Amino acid sequence: MTDTRRVLVTGASVAGPAAAFWLARVGYDVTVVERAPALRPGGQNIDVRASGREVLRLMGLEDAVRARNTGEIGTRFLAEDGSVVSEFAVQDGEGRDGPTAELEILRGALSQILVEACPEDVTYVFGQHVVSVQEHEDHVEVELSDGSREAYDLVVVAEGVGSHTRALVLGDEPREKPLGMYTAYGTIDRTPDDDDFWSWLIVPGARQVGLRPDDEGTTRAMLSFLADSPVLEGLD
Numbered sequence: 001m002t003d004t005r006r007v008l009v010t011g012a013s014v015a016g017p018a019a020a021f022w023l024a025r026v027g028y029d030v031t032v033v034e035r036a037p038a039l040r041p042g043g044q045n046i047d048v049r050a051s052g053r054e055v056l057r058l059m060g061l062e063d064a065v066r067a068r069n070t071g072e073i074g075t076r077f078l079a080e081d082g083s084v085v086s087e088f089a090v091q092d093g094e095g096r097d098g099p100t101a102e103l104e105i106l107r108g109a110l111s112q113i114l115v116e117a118c119p120e121d122v123t124y125v126f127g128q129h130v131v132s133v134q135e136h137e138d139h140v141e142v143e144l145s146d147g148s149r150e151a152y153d154l155v156v157v158a159e160g161v162g163s164h165t166r167a168l169v170l171g172d173e174p175r176e177k178p179l180g181m182y183t184a185y186g187t188i189d190r191t192p193d194d195d196d197f198w199s200w201l202i203v204p205g206a207r208q209v210g211l212r213p214d215d216e217g218t219t220r221a222m223l224s225f226l227a228d229s230p231v232l233e234g235l236d
Helices: 015-025 050-059 062-067 107-117 164-170
Strands: 006-010 029-034 045-048 074-078 084-089 103-106 123-126 130-135 140-144 149-152 154-157 181-189 197-203 207-213 218-226
Touching: 006 015, 006 149, 015 029, 015 050, 015 107, 015 154, 045 050, 045 107, 050 062, 062 103, 062 107, 103 107, 130 164, 140 154, 154 164
Parallel strands: 006 029, 006 154, 029 123, 074 197
Antiparallel strands: 045 103, 074 084, 130 140, 140 149, 181 218, 197 207, 207 218
């Protein structure tokens, strides 16, 4: 191994680039590998508050995130006829956030900001994923899907709930515990009737529908429900 510590970060969404930023700042040679062929622009809202906001401030990125704010001005809970049951306007000032945070940003926009903020010597590899991990006394040997093998001092798995790499490292533990809730997200055209509130309808049976504005001229939609069906268990 070289004198410079080498780190592999898997996942280029939010946690991965954030980890790469700080690891590179303290002198590590960082490579980030992402399964997708390019940076993924999609995703739903991320509300930035508490420790997350403090981290962005330390990274010097709070203003960049604010510039990509979704424009959401509050949350409205609706009745089945569409009337407003309760309304919570966004509250300016740290520590005063309601359902809608003062800083709301789309996942894809936050990911792009974090990637662009990384030092130039951070290497991003797209279209590849980890297929094997072998831990040795003084290094970790990693094989990627293109057949290449590299040795690293540290591997950081920054992937989602269904992480294949995490399973390679930890085996069956920890296991997911299905709760029977299914949620579908999508992006739909904005209509003249849409406003800048998060409109949220909850009806008996744990069924929910949500509509949220974004900064791209469209609306982010959510449908959620509880079900005990083996047909749905295989959905991703």
